[in-house]
Each structure stands twice: as structure tokens, then as C-alpha cells.
Amino acid sequence: xxxxxxxxxxxxxxxxxxxxxxxxxxxxxxxxxxxxxxxxxxxxxxxxxxxxxxxxxxxxxxxxxxxxxxxxxxxxxxxxxxxxxxxxxxxxxxxxxxxxxxxxxxxxxxxxxxxxxxxxxxxxxxxxxxxxxxxxxxxxxxxxxxxxxxxxxxxxxxxxxxxxxxxxxxxxxxxxxxxxxxxxxxxxxxxxxxxxxxxx
Amino acid sequence: xxxxxxxxxxxxxxxxxxxxxxxxxxxxxxxxxxxxxxxxxxxxxxxxxxxxxxxxxxxxxxxxxxxxxxxxxxxxxxxxxxxxxxxxxxxxxxxxxxxxxxxxxxxxxxxxxxxxxxxxxxxxxxxxxxxxxxxxxxxxxxxxxxxxxxxxxxxxxxxxxxxxxxxxxxxxxxxxxxxxxxxxxxxxxxxxxxxxxxxxxxxxxxxxxxxxxxxxxxxxxxxxxxxxxxxxxxxxxxxxxxxxxxxxxxxxxxxxxxxxxxxxxxxxxxxxxxxxxxxxxxxxxxxxxxxxxxxxxxxxxxxxxxxxxxxxxxxxxxxxxxxxxxxxxxxxxxxxxxxxxxxxxxxxxxxxxxxxxxxxxxxxxxxxxxxxxxxxxxxxxxxxxxxxxxxxxxxxxxxxxxxxxxxxxxxxxxxxxxxxxxxxxxxxxxxxxxxxxxxxxxxxxxxxxxxxxxxxxxxxxxxxxxxxxxxxxxxxxxxxxxxxxxxxxxxxxxxxxxxxxxxxxxxxxxxxxxxxxxxxxxxxxxxxxxxxxxxxxxxxxxxxxxxxxxxxxxxxxxxxxxxxxxxxxx
Numbered sequence: 118x119x120x121x122x123x124x125x126x127x128x129x130x131x132x133x134x135x136x137x138x139x140x141x142x143x144x145x146x147x148x149x150x151x152x153x154x155x156x157x158x159x160x161x162x163x164x165x166x167x168x169x170x171x172x173x174x175x176x177x178x179x180x181x182x183x184x185x186x187x188x189x190x191x192x193x194x195x196x197x198x199x200x201x202x203x204x205x206x207x208x209x210x211x212x213x214x215x216x217x218x219x220x221x222x223x224x225x226x227x228x229x230x231x232x233x234x235x236x237x238x239x240x241x242x243x244x245x246x247x248x249x250x251x252x253x254x255x256x257x258x259x260x261x262x263x264x265x266x267x268x269x270x271x272x273x274x275x276x277x278x279x280x281x282x283x284x285x286x287x288x289x290x291x292x293x294x295x296x297x298x299x300x301x302x303x304x305x306x307x308x309x310x311x312x313x314x315x316x317x
Numbered sequence: 318x319x320x321x322x323x324x325x326x327x328x329x330x331x332x333x334x335x336x337x338x339x340x341x342x343x344x345x346x347x348x349x350x351x352x353x354x355x356x357x358x359x360x361x362x363x364x365x366x367x368x369x370x371x372x373x374x375x376x377x378x379x380x381x382x383x384x385x386x387x388x389x390x391x392x393x394x395x396x397x398x399x400x401x402x403x404x405x406x407x408x409x410x411x412x413x414x415x416x417x418x419x420x421x422x423x424x425x426x427x428x429x430x431x432x433x434x435x436x437x438x439x440x441x442x443x444x445x446x447x448x449x450x451x452x453x454x455x456x457x458x459x460x461x462x463x464x465x466x467x468x469x470x471x472x473x474x475x476x477x478x479x480x481x482x483x484x485x486x487x488x489x490x491x492x493x494x495x496x497x498x499x500x501x502x503x504x505x506x507x508x509x510x511x512x513x514x515x516x517x518x519x520x521x522x523x524x525x526x527x528x529x530x531x532x533x534x535x536x537x538x539x540x541x542x543x544x545x546x547x548x549x550x551x552x553x554x555x556x557x558x559x560x561x562x563x564x565x566x567x568x569x570x571x572x573x574x575x576x577x578x579x580x581x582x583x584x585x586x587x588x589x590x591x592x593x594x595x596x597x598x599x600x601x602x603x604x605x606x607x608x609x610x611x612x613x614x615x616x617x618x619x620x621x622x623x624x625x626x627x628x629x630x631x632x633x634x635x636x637x638x639x640x641x642x643x644x645x646x647x648x649x650x651x652x653x654x655x656x657x658x659x660x661x662x663x664x665x666x667x668x669x670x671x672x673x674x675x676x677x678x679x680x681x682x683x684x685x686x687x688x689x690x691x692x693x694x695x696x697x698x699x700x701x702x703x704x705x706x707x708x709x710x711x712x713x714x715x716x717x718x719x720x721x722x723x724x725x726x727x728x729x730x731x732x733x734x735x736x737x738x739x740x741x742x743x744x745x746x747x748x749x750x751x752x753x754x755x756x757x758x759x760x761x762x763x764x765x766x767x768x769x770x771x772x773x774x775x776x777x778x779x780x781x782x783x784x785x786x787x788x789x790x791x792x793x794x795x796x797x798x799x800x801x802x803x804x805x806x807x808x809x810x811x812x813x814x815x816x817x818x819x820x821x822x823x824x825x826x827x828x829x830x831x832x833x834x835x836x837x838x839x840x841x842x843x844x845x846x847x848x849x850x851x852x853x854x855x856x857x858x859x860x861x862x863x864x865x866x867x868x869x870x871x872x873x874x875x876x877x878x879x880x881x882x883x884x885x886x887x
Contacts (some may be wrong), residue, residue, distance in 0.1 A: 145500070146499075146500060149448075150436065150440075150448075153437070153439060153440065154483070157440055157441055159823075162439050175655050176480060190630070191627050194626075194627065195624055195626075195627065198622075198623040198624035199624045201623070201624075202444075203500070204444075204445045204465060204498060204500055204501050204620070205500055207499055207500040265555055269608055299499065300499070
């Protein structure tokens with residue numbers, strides 16, 4: 118967010134201007150154009166999306182997005198409020214402060230000849246990654262984990278020559294007991310409002 | 318037996334069931350089936366001269382009546398011409414529904430003749446929009462569109478209907494009951510703890526100011542706000558769109574705040590210890606420099622849209638909800654107050670403001686816009702519905718027309734859309750046929766949509782138009798005067814002879830350039846059966862005072878040079 122926040126007006130209050138990485142889990146109706154609406158909202162309000170993933174859930178007609186954004190506490194609250202203004206958004210949860218399982222998946226094609234292949238495969242084992250394709254001069258490695266783990270893997274693969282790489286971006290799920298995915302037919306989602314406060 | 322009808326018939330049947338009797342539109346290829354079906358329904362269709370006008374008319378209709386306004390256009394250029402009017406309604410939370418034709422569903426994505434991705438184009442400027450490709454979806458979509466437009470924080474909704482969905486048939490099923498939308502939350506309620514905090518701040522405040530915003534009108538909370546202010550003995554400052562929510566004559570009504578607000582109102586805000594924001598959004602035009610804004614004040618913000626909280630100004634307590642509901646909850650807990658000292662202190666801040674007022678200056682023989690607007694106010698007993706355009710005249714209207722009633726000032730506040738006034742006034746007049754409707758418009762803005770004079774003539778709609786003609790794009794000229802060393806780039810403006818022009822449309826025109834001719838011209842317009850356009854040739858380089866330059870401290874106002882006080886600023 119490049120716009121100046123009126124942080125000066127809140128001297129002595131909580132540090133609202135600290136930019137950190139926020140992860141939102143957003144349930145949306147699976148309808149045409151919904152991804153466009155969500156993406157357009159972030160663009161329009163000048164929030165920069167770090168990563169966005171979208172896929173099906175266990176509930177028919179409901180998609181689940183994991184959106185990662187760098188913003189401050191106040192910005193995160195406004196993102197949540199603005200997401201709720203989209204008619205097709207069913208539920209928004211900022212899981213940043215929750216105990217959550219956060220993972221991404223990566224595929225890496227790395228140069229590998231008969232001299233280096235064994236070394237690389239040992240590294241892959243250390244990272245609990247897998248080799249999913251072997252060619253005479255390269256390997257494709259699949260790894261799942263936190264961003265830090267995948268950054269670490271990339272760091273050790275880099276010297277061998279990374280030819281191609283793709284990362285999915287984060288998906289997240291809170292640990293412990295959770296309410297079920299809201300269905301498109303659920304009339305009320307008020308249970309998510311209980312702890313919503315917009316006061317500073 | 319199943320009630321089978323075409324999508325076009327279902328569209329009108331649904332609109333009628335939503336209470337629609339007037340629509341503003343312009344036909345074209347992709348909406349032709351709908352127009353053909355329209356003739357069989359009790360609908361008054363106002364043929365506009367440009368689709369932008371249709372949206373402003375729907376907007377003016379909505380603002381004057383509080384009901385949903387409806388605009389209709391064809392695909393492609395018809396729909397894209399609506400975008401300005403939709404954005405205007407979006408920023409001012411005005412409930413309108415726009416119906417657009419779309420090319421056949423099989424042609425979508427093929428760059429067919431007059432095809433535009435209208436739901437894509439309007440996505441960021443609508444509250445919500447729909448693409449309908451099946452006749453069987455028309456009724457439910459229209460019902461939902463009206464619900465979304467008018468509920469919660471109101472706003473524009475667009476329904477794009479493909480030509481084949483209009484032509485094909487389906488069973489007409491009308492469910493007039495509550496709309497089920499799982500993801501839509503029109504209203505929240507704040508926690509008891511937040512109410513407690515708000516009550517403590519309210520009852521403990523020594524120098525409070527209530528901010529009266531557009532939300533009061535949208536919520537219909539006028540009486541509650543008045544009761545609140547009277548019980549707590551708190552002064553009220555108005556936003557531009559809040560004008561009319563509290564009568565101008567009410568002793569607690571200070572007048573307008575912000576960039577062109579009264580100097581003492583802005584000073585009171587800067588010295589306040591509590592700001593109570595009722596349905597307003599701390600727009601940059603009311604706050605000035607956020608770093609120095611109301612430095613001593615705690616802030617309680619009541620709004621139906623939680624996305625407005627802490628957007629521009631960090632607040633201490635945010636109460637989400639419909640203003641009328643929140644005030645109903647708060648009122649019993651508000652203690653009767655006596656804040657006479659604070660009100661007296663604000664009164665003392667007025668200082669020499671009165672003598673700086675053009676109205677109180679000796680008659681120099683020059684005609685000022687303030688004279689014209691003040692005379693219109695006097696001669697309409699402050700009861701007209703005034704529709705303004707955007708610019709200097711808009712600010713003068715806010716300063717010199719003292720509105721007593723809600724929904725009597727209709728103006729493009731958020732988007733600042735030039736060309737809004739004339740079409741919006743047509744919508745306002747059709748919403749309130751018995752009201753005296755005045756358009757106050759600049760020579761620049763009038764020329765943007767003056768084609769709608771033909772609509773006025775064809776539809777035999779009566780409004781009175783006062784063109785405040787200073788030969789410049791006045792507000793831009795004023796900024797050039799203050800901030801660009803009087804380098805008047807592209808602001809001198811040549812206009813046609815508006816009297817002759819009006820005559821060409823078959824309407825009555827007049828030209829006034831002397832102060833003594835203002836009153837007779839207004840009286841003539843009031844007596845005339847049809848629309849009258851008066852070209853008031855006013856002082857060319859007059860300036861709207863006071864002024865807080867954009868981004869400057871709210872208390873650092875540029876004041877009108879006074880014959881008594883020589884210094885221009887304080």
C-alpha cells in the first residue's frame with residue numbers, strides 16, 4: 118500500500134503502520150467472474166497481492182481462495198471489510214495470527230548430468246522433496262512446504278542451474294476445530310461477525 | 318398452467334412489480350426486444366439524448382424520492398456512455414438499476430457489432446452487476462438487483478441481458494419475498510462494548526461537533542439526529558451531501574464544513590474534543606491535511622459500511638449499522654447536556670465573517686453569483702429542489718441557498734461530475750412532480766449535457782435553469798489564480814447565446830446581467846408553464862471563499878479580501 122496512512126493521528130495507540138504479511142482465507146461463490154471481482158478489488162484499493170490461489174472446497178458451488186498481502190493491521194481490516202462488500206464473497210478470515218498450516222507447492226527443473234545427479238537427489242531427500250521426472254540433462258523436483266523451506270531448497274539448487282521454476286503461492290488452513298465451509302445456500306454467516314470490531 | 322413469457326416481457330413485469338413506473342433510456346439493436354415489449358406495460362419511458370443523461374436522470378429520481386431510479390440502454394456504446402453516470406451514483410451511494418442489452422449469448426466474446434464487456438467495464442463502479450443469458454433468470458435477477466441497489470449502503474447495479482435472453486421464453490415465476498443472498502451483509506451491528514465506549518465519549522465531551530452526512534438522508538434518520546443534537550446540546554456541521562438533513566435555520570446547525578465550508582465551522586472542528594460522524598466518510602474535501610486534522614478530538618464514526626472505518630481518519634469507536642438503528646440504540650443513553658459555553662465559543666469564531674460576505678457588501682453594480690442564488694432562495698422560500706452541477710456555482714449554492722428540507726439539494730459530491738445537473742433535474746422533477754425544481758449550473762457544465770433540453774421539450778417537463786455564466790471554467794480558473802500564477806490555461810470559455818439556443822429547443826430563454834433584473838427573471842421563470850433557461854452573466858473572476866487549499870490544514874483558510882479587513886488571510 119503506497120498511500121500514506123494517518124498514523125500520526127494515533128500516537129500512543131497500537132502500531133498500526135507496521136507492514137506485515139497477511140494471509141486471508143476467502144470463501145466465494147463459484148460463479149463466473151468472481152475471481153475478477155476479487156482481483157479488481159485489490160487493484161482498485163491499491164493493495165498489492167503477493168500471491169493468490171483458488172480452488173474447490175468440499176462444499177459444491179463454493180471456491181476457496183488464499184490471498185497473501187503485505188499490509189498493516191488497519192489495511193488488513195479494510196481488506197476484510199471490502200471483501201465482504203463483494204456480493205459473491207461468503208466468508209473472509211484473516212488467519213495471519215492464527216495457528217495455521219501454510220503450504221505451497223513448487224516444481225523445479227534443474228540441470229543434472231551424470232556427475233551432479235546423485236548430489237541433487239541427496240539434497241532433495243534432505244528437503245523431503247521428490248524427483249518426479251528424469252531426463253538425460255535435467256531433473257524435475259516437486260516440493261511442498263512453507264515458503265521458507267522452498268526458499269531454502271531453491272538456494273541449494275541454484276548452483277546447479279535452475280532451468281525453470283513454478284510456485285503455487287500459499288494455501289492455508291487454520292489448525293484445530295473449525296466451522297464448516299459456508300454453503301451457497303446458507304442464509305446467514307453471522308457467526309463470523311462475532312469478533313469483528315472496527316474500532317481502534 | 319405455466320405462465321410462459323418472453324424474457325423481455327418478464328423484464329417489464331418484474332420492473333412493474335418492483336414499483337417502477339418511469340424509466341430513462343435510449344433504444345438500440347441489442348435492447349430492441351425489450352423496447353418492443355415495453356409498449357404493453359404501464360411504463361413511462363423518457364427518451365434521453367445521451368445515455369449519460371439517462372443515468373443522471375435515474376440518479377436524480379433516486380435522490381429526490383429515495384426510490385430506485387432506472388436507466389435503460391443498448392449494448393456497446395449505449396452501455397459505455399452510462400459509465401460516468403454509474404460512477405457518479407457509486408460515489409454518492411445512489412440506488413439506481415441500469416438495464417443494458419447485450420449481444421446474443423452465442424456471440425459473446427466474438428467482438429460482434431456493438432459488443433462490449435459491460436459487466437467488466439462497470440465492475441469497479443457498480444455495487445454489483447449481472448450478466449443474464451437465460452430468460453428464466455430475468456425475474457430473479459431483477460428482484461435481486463433492486464434489493465442490492467436499495468439495501469445496506471445503496472448504490473448502482475447493472476443488469477446486462479443478452480438479446481436471446483430477451484427473445485426466448487420461460488415460465489414467469491415471481492418470488493417477491495425476501496432475497497436470499499448468502500454472501501451479502503447489508504447491515505452489521507456493533508458490539509455492546511463499542512456502544513458503551515461511544516456513550517462514554519458522547520456524555521463526557523465538552524467541545525463536540527456532530528458531522529451530518531449523506532447517510533442521514535439515506536437512512537431517513539433526520540428526526541433522530543435532531544433529537545440527539547438537541548438532547549446533548551451539540552452543534553452540527555454539514556457535509557455537502559448532508560445538507561438538508563437538518564434544517565439550515567436550526568440553531569444548532571453551523572453550516573457546511575470543509576474546503577469551502579464556513580471558516581468558523583472548520584475552526585470549531587479543529588478545536589473540538591469529540592467528532593461524531595453520522596453517515597459520512599471523511600472525504601479529503603472535508604478533512605484537508607490529515608496530519609493536523611482535529612488534533613484534539615476523539616472520533617466516533619457511525620456508518621453502515623465498515624469499509625469506511627479508519628480509511629482516511631483513524632477513529633476511536635466505530636459503530637457499524639444503519640444510522641437510524643444505531644441512533645435509536647444510543648439515544649436513551651445520551652444525557653441531556655448544556656454546552657452553551659462551547660456554542661458561544663463557536664459563535665465568537667464567526668468574527669467578521671458576515672462583513673466579508675458578498676451579500677453584505679455595498680452594491681457595486683456588479684452581478685455576483687451569490688446574488689442570483691440568494692434571490693432564488695428567497696423567491697422559492699427555501700423550498701425548491703435545487704439540482705446543481707459541479708464547480709464554483711455548486712459551492713455558492715451550498716453557501717447561499719439555505720435548505721430546510723431533506724432531499725432538496727441534489728448534487729454530484731463524490732465524483733464531481735460536470736453535466737450532472739440538467740439531466741438529474743429531469744429525474745428529480747419526475748420523482749416529485751409537484752416540487753419547484755431549479756437547476757443551478759455553470760456555463761461549462763451546461764454545455765456538457767445541454768442536449769437534454771430536447772428531452773425537456775419532448776417530455777414537457779418543467780424545470781427552471783439558472784446558468785451562472787462567468788465565461789470561464791470557474792473553479793479551475795480559481796485554482797489557476799491561486800496556485801498557477803493566473804496562467805489561465807484552457808479555462809476561458811466561449812458559449813453560445815443561451816437565450817437563442819433555448820428558443821431553438823422551443824423553450825423560453827432569458828438573459829440577465831444587472832442585479833435589479835434578477836428578481837423579475839426568477840418570477841418570470843416561476844410563472845412560465847414550460848422550462849425556462851436564464852443566462853445570468855455574472856462577475857467573471859469571482860472566487861469561492863473561504864477556501865482550504867487541497868491538502869492544507871483545515872484551519873488555514875484563504876479568506877475573501879474584505880473592504881474592512883485588508884489582509885487576505887488570518
